[in-house]
Amino acid sequence: MKPIVVIGFLGTQLDAGQGAGRWNKWRPTVSLAQHDDMVVARIELLHTRKHTALAEVVKADIAAVSPETTVNLVPFDLEDPWDFGEVYTRLYDWARAYPFQPEREQYWTHITTGTHVAQICMFLLSESRVVPGVLAQTSPPRKQRQGDAGKVALIDLDLSRYDPIARRFDADQRDAVAFLKSGIATRNARFNALIDEIERVAVRSRAPILLVGPTGAGKSFLARRMFELKQARHQVTGPFVEVNCATLRGDGAASTLFGHKKGSFTGAASDRAGLLRAAHQGALFLDEIGELGLDEQAMLLKAIEEKRFFPVGADKEVESDFQLIAGTNRDLRRDVAQGRFREDLFARINLWTYDLPGLAQRPEDIEPNLDHLLALHAAENHRVVRFNAEARTTYLRFAQSSEAIWRGNFRDLSASVTRLATLADGGRIAVALVEAEIARLRWLWKHEGTGTAAATGDDVDLEALLGEEKFAGLDLFDRLQLEAVVRVCRQSRTLSDAGRQLFQASRTQRSVVNDADRLRKYLGKMGLDWARVSTDVRP
Structure with a gap:
């Protein structure tokens, strides 16, 4: 068994007492050395200098009951022991400098003594493995008797050791992934792996996220679901703000995003906050970010990095702390090479980039999405509509074939299902209706200029x-x-x-x-x- 090393604060109240009567009461730090079935090799006892005398008494008493235990007195002065920032920083610096040897020693972090702030900080340092050990909680005996050490409870914060907790976390993650996919049992392996990673990033990171994919691939929908997932976990308190950058043109682009001061340009009759400030403490989804002008790109970079920016016509900066989710159907790498997109902004938003495949690249997912869209139609219109077996087979055969290019991706599929469900007599989609819909889709895609060399x-x-x-x-x-x-x-x-x-x-x-x-x-x-x-x- 590895030697036990305890790290803890001197209890200025619980460990107090210098007369003979101190042995008639339970003192948590001393009690650590009073257990016959375990020997503590060393105690690192943190204390303020004004309590040095008490610390010396506790050290001597531990030596009396357990000569095998070495007590190192560690002076630890704090200007304000209730200031979380100060206490955590001091403890963190001390722990980083301490020569831990987990291969030779086992470490217990004693959390019974010290202020509540100190106990919380010790917990966090153990949970993050800065202090590589377990928590030790001591408690007094039911009936106070001299020499009774009470109990010691050990808590290992390595959650992987607790199967029920690990299973709960796994279930929570599965629920979160299903939420991002709206409960659709997608079958495409690449898409499922992508959503698994997005779930982890969404709940663990506030860094910008870039969603790449063709029009209608679900970028806007996924961005909103990511926000709602964070909102459900109380990670954001602000709103979800969405804007399509392709709709921003000229001087109005900067004003829409960053706001403006009254009189800063013709038509600026009053102050305007702008969408970045509207997204404070929430999420800002900039769809088609590649359509932003270079000036707006420079302003956005500053806002992302510094959380502050100048509204149009203002001489004083404003602040907004938001998470950026960006979407594009362009190859921003090419735009950077051609000077249409700032390289520094691309580098800033490219930490988490996800390429959403189009519907034609996920033919196996058409069937579950078809069922999902029919269920949505039934909920919205209070009318259940179903395919007959032959009609379903006919539709899926076409929908999953190379002939079905799904140029608008899920927008095309949603529109197709809406037409079928609306025209279905008696709530049944028959073959004739499917064949008419297939003809319509062929005409639509040909009319839009797809499917041939000239058309593409x-x-x-x-x-x-x-x-x-x-x-x-x-x-x-x-x-x-x-x-x-x-x-x-x-x-x-x-x-x-x-x-x-x-x-x-x-x-x-x-x-x-x-x-x-x-x-x-x-x-x-x-x-x-x-x-x-x-x-x-x-x-």
Whole structure:
């Protein structure tokens, strides 16, 4: 058994007493050395200098009852023992300088003595493992008798040792993840791993968070759910403030965000607080942050780093402490390289960046989202609507195919479900209604200019990619096929995403699925690789 080392404060009241009668009362520090079944090797006794005489008496009494115990008196003066900041800082500095040897000794932090502030600080230092030990709580005997040491209770703050607590934390985390996903049982492994991490960051960090993804991928919805999760845990007291930066133009952009002083420009008839101040103690969601002008970007950087900024036309700074959540469908790395986005601001908001996949990259999640949207429609309209079996199969077959590009992502899916549920007679969605909806979606996406080379605005120049000689040696069939493959690659963020779309049907028939490898081999056969064909990829 490792030698026991106790760290604690002298109890100026509980440990007091210098006459012979002191042995008739229970003294918590002395009692630590009065247990026959345990020997304390050393006590680090913290005390103020004005109580040095009492500390010397306690040291001598411990030596009398337990000669094996060494007592080190540690002078510890405080200007205000009830000032949490002072007490914690002094204790922290002392603990960081102390030569702990946990491989050779075991440490008990005695929390029975000292002010309540000191006890709290000792608890926090043990919980954070600055003091690598357990808490020791001493208590007096039921009937006071000379020499009765009372009891010592040890509390290990390593929560992993307590299975019921660990299970409770696991359950809380699962509940939080389900909350972020609105209870939708999503099946996409990449998306689920992403949400798991976002949950941990949301409740542990106040640093900026950047959500990247195509329009309709759920950035705004996820930002609000993150805020609501923090709100439920009493981590924020202010509001959730949301603004789409694409709607901010000209002089009004800075005024909207940072506020202005009366008369600072034409039309400024009164003071305006601005959205950053409105978000004080809450969260500010700046959607499409890449649309901000460079001047606004500079002002935002100062506001994030210093929590203060100048409203337009003001000569005095104002303060606002908010958490920033930003969203964009642009590749900010490219914008930085091209001078459209400040590198220092990007570095500041890029600590936690999450790339939300579009609906087409999560075909397995369409079915649970379909059920979720039908349930929402029933709750809002007090009318339950269901697919018949054949209609559901027909809709999902199309919705999960490469033909369904879901350009608007969840906005497209939500609109589609709303149309089906509204038009369903008798609360049943039949095949004819599904076929009409599929035709509508095909028309919609074609009308919006998607699904063809001209429509995507991404004409593929195969001759430039392959070289004149190799291009001339390709049949028209191979040219058309390769053009389509390259186009999908340029619309995808990763090789795996592109492969998943291109092999969406055949992948279900394989025991081992490696879409990325299949696509890599196809490109290699054509003398190409991912880096070369994806150079024009857009967010």
